[in-house]
Amino acid sequence: MAGVPLVVAVETDDRLGEAVRMAVDALRRGRLVAIPTETVYGLAADPQVRGAVGRLYTAKHRDTRKPIAWFVDSVGEIERVGAEATPLLEKLAERFWPGPLTVIVRHGSGTRGFRIPRHRVPLEILKVKKGPLAVTSANRSGEPPARSPAEVIAAVGEHISLVITDPPQCGRAPSTVVDISGGDVRILREGAIPWAQILEVVREAG
Secondary structure (H helix, E strand, O other), X not given: OOOOOEXXXXXXXXXXXXXXXXXXXXXXXXOOEEEOOOOOOEEEEOOOOOOHHHHHHHHHOOOOOOOOOEEXXXXXXXXXXXXXXXXXXXXXXXXXXXXXXXXXXXXXXXXXXXXXXXXXXXXXXXXXXXXXXXXXXXXXXXXXXXOOHHHHHHHHHXXXXXXXXXXXXXXXXXOXXXXXXXXXXXXXXXXXXXXXXXXXXXXXXX
16 A cells, blocks of 8 residues: 555646656556546556556455456557557547447457547656556545545545646546446447547448
């Protein structure tokens, strides 16, 4: 456990750079960092650091059989980590990324969700870190998602080392989650992007 986390407010571009450097340093050490997104606050770990994702599961009280989605900065990054970038994924990415859509595709022997966020904090972290981020909502499983630093700290503060804030507060709806790993399209959660908009792209893709 990390104790009481440090809270860093991003008020200027200089502060953004400082916060990102602090976040990347913590992530590379295997620590957990709470970050704002365009939806709800996320709890991030570096999947390339041994044990870091395990700490995410512990903080969330999450079933380890449920894969955690990864933030990436491009469709090319999805391919580089060994996941399947299908034509349908590329169509969805063209329409909705960066943005609040998580798309589940085949990854190794299983599946994984991927998303390119639209918020400057995770995007800058991805740029500096150069690699994916494992990100899940900053709350315990089954509880409401956190939309403010205070809610993050109340939910998982004892497990994290850093909270980055970037007013205004995060959005009200979580990301929409679709699963295209089986060839068809299944909506697992309708969030910030309406299902009708997803279907429109699916029809256009043929």
